[in-house]
Amino acid sequence: MPDRTKQRQTRTTKKPADIERRLARCEAVIASIQDGLLVLDKDWRCTYVNEATATFLKTPAKELIGRVVWEALPASRYPRLHEEFTRAAEQKVFVRFEEFHEPLGHWYEYRCYPTDDGLTVLFHDATGHKQAEKALHESEERYRYNTPAFLDQWIR
DSSP: OOOHHHHHHHHHOOOHHHHHHHHHHHHHHHHTOOSEEEEEETTSBEEEEOHHHHHHHTSOHHHHTTSBHHHHSOTTTOHHHHHHHHHHHHHTOOEEEEEEETTTTEEEEEEEEEETTEEEEEEEEOHHHHHHHHHHHHHHHHHHHHHHHHHHHHHO
């Protein structure tokens, strides 16, 4: 009769090369994310920053690792980010919000995911979406304004 314990150990024990291959694959998947990705620990220190985030913050990713996020995004300049990041982390709730960044002239959508170790934030430029939303709203307003006048003329 075969030793089942030894078989189980063989199946569950991963070789270092297999672990390294899986880790490399995970890193490649994360690196492929085009949105900004920011991972913060419980002390608000950046533990992971992708290139999109580094570009947005105009700081090399390596320089952001270990820094408190509020050094790069001061609460006095970005009060909504501070408020929503804090709410997500403290209340352990998913938070989604949009924010206009005046210096860049762009809208950004933020999605904040609390973790046991801190907070993960994904964000992307939502300017195109906001412009389309505004155009649709303006079109609806013109329709509401013009339709009664058109119908009034047509019925006469």
